[in-house]
Amino acid sequence: xxxxxxxxxxxxxxxxxxxxxxxxxxxxxxxxxxxxxxxxxxxxxxxxxxxxxxxxxxxxxxxxxxxxxxxxxxxxxxxxxxxxxxxxxxxxxxxxxxxxxxxxxxxxxxxxxxxxxxxxxxxxxxxxxxxxxxxxxxxxxxxxxxxxxxxxxxxxxxxxxxxxxxxxxxxxxxxxxxxxxxxxxxxxxxxxxxxxxxxxxxxxxxxxxxxxxxxxxxxxxxxxxxxxxxxxxxxxxxxxxxxxxxxxxxxxxxxxxxxxxxxxxxxxxxxxxxxxxxxxxxxxxxxxxxxxxxxxxxxxxxxxxxxxxxxxxxxxxxxxxxxxxxxxxxxxxxxxxxxxxxxxxxxxxxxxxxxxxxxxxxxxxxxxxxxxxxxxxxxxxxxxxxxxxxxxxxxxxxxxxxxxxxxxxxxxxxxxxxxxxxxxxxxxxxxxxxxxxxxxxxxxxxxxxxxxxxxxxxxxxxxxxxxxxxxxxxxxxxxxxxxxxxxxxxxxxxxxxxxxx
Numbered sequence: 001x002x003x004x005x006x007x008x009x010x011x012x013x014x015x016x017x018x019x020x021x022x023x024x025x026x027x028x029x030x031x032x033x034x035x036x037x038x039x040x041x042x043x044x045x046x047x048x049x050x051x052x053x054x055x056x057x058x059x060x061x062x063x064x065x066x067x068x069x070x071x072x073x074x075x076x077x078x079x080x081x082x083x084x085x086x087x088x089x090x091x092x093x094x095x096x097x098x099x100x101x102x103x104x105x106x107x108x109x110x111x112x113x114x115x116x117x118x119x120x121x122x123x124x125x126x127x128x129x130x131x132x133x134x135x136x137x138x139x140x141x142x143x144x145x146x147x148x149x150x151x152x153x154x155x156x157x158x159x160x161x162x163x164x165x166x167x168x169x170x171x172x173x174x175x176x177x178x179x180x181x182x183x184x185x186x187x188x189x190x191x192x193x194x195x196x197x198x199x200x201x202x203x204x205x206x207x208x209x210x211x212x213x214x215x216x217x218x219x220x221x222x223x224x225x226x227x228x229x230x231x232x233x234x235x236x237x238x239x240x241x242x243x244x245x246x247x248x249x250x251x252x253x254x255x256x257x258x259x260x261x262x263x264x265x266x267x268x269x270x271x272x273x274x275x276x277x278x279x280x281x282x283x284x285x286x287x288x289x290x291x292x293x294x295x296x297x298x299x300x301x302x303x304x305x306x307x308x309x310x311x312x313x314x315x316x317x318x319x320x321x322x323x324x325x326x327x328x329x330x331x332x333x334x335x336x337x338x339x340x341x342x343x344x345x346x347x348x349x350x351x352x353x354x355x356x357x358x359x360x361x362x363x364x365x366x367x368x369x370x371x372x373x374x375x376x377x378x379x380x381x382x383x384x385x386x387x388x389x390x391x392x393x394x395x396x397x398x399x400x401x402x403x404x405x406x407x408x409x410x411x412x413x414x415x416x417x418x419x420x421x422x423x424x425x426x427x428x429x430x431x432x433x434x435x436x437x438x439x440x441x442x443x444x445x446x447x448x449x450x451x452x453x454x455x456x457x458x459x460x461x462x463x464x465x466x467x468x469x470x471x472x473x474x475x476x477x478x479x480x481x482x483x484x485x486x487x488x489x490x491x492x493x494x495x496x497x498x499x500x501x
Contacts, residue, residue, distance in 0.1 A: 006084055008172065008173035009170050009172075010170055011169065012079050012081035012083070012170060013079065013167050013168055016093075016166055018036050018061040018062070018063065022035075025077050026076055027073075027075055028072065028073055028075055028154060029073030031067045032066070032067055032074065033065075034066075034075055035064050035066070037061070037163075038061055039061070039165070044060040044133075045058050045094055048092070049137060049416060049419040050415060061165065062164055062165040063163070063164045064162075065162040068099075069159075070158055071155055071156065074152060074153045074154035074162055076114075076150050076152045077150060077151055077167075078150045079149045082145065083145065084142075084145060084171075085141075085143055085144050086142075087142075087171050088171070088174065088413065089139060089171055090139050090169070090170055090172045090415075091136055091138035091140065091167075092135070092136055092166075092167075093111075093135075093136045093164065093165060094133040094136065094164075094166060095109045095126050095134050095153070095162065095163065095165075096134065096163040096165075097128045097129060097156060097160055097162060098163055100157075100160050100161075101129070103129070103131055105130070106127040106379070107155065107157060107160060108126070108128075108156070108379040109125065109153065109155035110122070110123075110153075111123040111124045111125070111138055111151060111167070112151070113149055113151055113152070116147050116149075121142065122377065123138045123139070123140050124136045124137060124139070124377055125377050125379050126379060127379035127385075128156065128162070133165065136167070137376030137413070137416045139376075139377075139412075139416070151169060153167070172413060174414065174453060177414045185456070188460055189218070189460075218459065218465075219243040219244050219467070220241070220242055220243055220467050220468070221243060221244025221245055221246060221280075222238055222246075223247065223248045223436070223469070224238065224245050224247065224248065224271060224274070224275075225250060225271070225476075226267050226270060226271065228476050231473075233487075233489035234473050236489070238472075239278045243281075244280060244282065244283065244466065245275045245283070246468055247285060248470075250267040251268050251284060251285060251287075251318075252289060253288060254294065255268075256268065257296070258296065260298040272322070281327050283329075283330070283433075284330065284364065285369070285435070286329070286330035286331070287315065287319075287329055287331050288311070288314070288333065289332070289333040289334065289338070290339055290340055290350075292338060292340045294333075294338075304344055304345060311341065312356070315353070315356050316360070323361045324361065324363055327365060328366075328367055328402065329357055329361070329365075331354050331357055331367065332354075333370075334369065336373070336385060337370065337371070337381065341353075348396055350393060350396075350398070351393050351398040354366050354393060354397075354399055354400060355397055355398060355399070365401040365402050367400075367402040367404045368390060368400060368404060369404030369435055370404065370405070371407075371408050372406075373420055373424075374407065374409070374416070374417045374421070376413070376416040376419070383419070383420045383424055387424065387427040387428060390403070390428055390430070391427075391428075401431075403424055403428065404435040405420070405433070406437075406470075407436055407437035407454065407467075407470075408438055408440070408479070409439055410439070410440045411450060412450055412453045412454050414456065418457050421457070421458075421461045421464065425462070430463075431463060431464075432465065433464070433465060433466045433467070434464065436468065438469065438470045438477065438478065438479050438482035439451045439482055439494070441481055442481045447481070447482070447494040449497075451498065452497050452498075455498055469484070471483070472495070473486075473487065473489075474487040
């Protein structure tokens with residue numbers, strides 16, 4: 001049977017704008033009631049991250065799901081169009097809340113697909129609020145063609161009404177996006193060059209001049225550990241193709257002081273010596289880690305006065321030992337997803353960590369660092385929440401000098417990444433690094449496509465100043481379906497793709 005061509009940007013949700021009332025829509029949950037309403041014109045969203053015409057405007061009509069008795073209650077619609085495997089689909093639209101939702105209180109609302117009545121595929125999530133419309137920025141990809149599929153909107157606590165406007169599912173045209181990015185990249189990364197031959201110019205009339213680019217000032221890096229620097233194939237590839245390094249675990253507090261008072265910097269010393277030998281600057285990752293399950297048990301056993309002393313001791317020990325050796329530091333990793341030290345020691349402790357780091361090592365650029373911000377699928381890690389966090393730190397005197405987007409991505413969407421970069425750079429005017437990039441996909445050809453999406457967006461954006469991969473070689477990866485180089489040192493299709501960008 002001949003393969004049907006994919007039609008890009010065609011909405012597969014029928015009656016998305018509700019011209020036919022509730023036709024095609026059904027409640028999820030025995031208590032849920034659906035009704036159609038019209039938003040006040042002044043409250044209808046006016047901007048979208050999607051590639052649309054200048055005159056585009058959302059319909060203003062929305063479905064209200066009320067009478068919800070459980071977070072699983074909501075609404076659904078069957079997808080009539082054929083979903084194809086290996087195609088990236090965008091999930092778009094807007095979500096708001098009503099009913100018992102308090103103004104300013106955000107709740108997670110999720111859009112998922114149920115495929116063949118069994119498999120649940122994540123399609124996006126937003127942190128929705130009453131009185132505001134949050135844009136859905138989801139995506140999904142299927143491994144095989146389903147016999148049947150339906151889209152579900154669920155979430156928010158019982159008693160909170162969920163509003164859904166203009167829900168859309170469509171295949172995204174990556175090649176069209178790349179064509180647009182080429183023009184943007186030329187503007188951001190290229191400059192005119194004037195060759196001045198001085199007094200010799202008169203003698204070379206008619207000569208041909210050939211200009212070749214030998215290197216790029218845009219840095220790429222990779223994470224290393226004590227094992228990989230003993231692997232000749234790894235060392236050969238790393239030293240030839242990467243400009244920066246980051247230690248996988250060896251600088252983290254749980255590694256350098258697994259037992260209280262027993263400091264062990266042997267691994268970080270060896271890795272730093274290795275990088276010095278090959279002229280590779282190193283990102284300092286990380287001084288603290290805000291997520292509770294990464295904190296050593298002996299630290300958790302301390303009372304608050306003892307913990308304060310231990311935090312000060314960690315800063316003093318690490319930063320006096322390595323002053324001037326790490327150009328970047330991730331000061332307190334993943335504060336959007338954890339608040340261990342803040343929960344124990346108060347709201348000022350995070351800013352204190354930044355202030356004290358700057359005092360002890362004033363030459364280092366100090367970063368916040370977190371995951372999912374560029375993905376549009378984590379209500380805890382939106383660009384807006386990252387901006388709020390940075391502003392709060394700066395108000396307390398924290399010298400935040402850079403923004404780390406980890407980049408542990410799956411099925412990335414260029415418009416979503418660009419939206420995050422635009423918002424972060426406009427609000428903070430800080431440089432951005434992708435600090436832990438890996439693209440997880442078992443199909444190496446699709447992995448190459450996904451990697452190209454991320455790298456093109458990064459390279460085309462003026463705020464992005466570097467990209468660090470969280471590993472690259474098979475057998476030495478945190479996520480196994482993300483390698484760019486096979487275990488024998490040969491480069492796979494995903495690893496070849498960055499060369500062509």
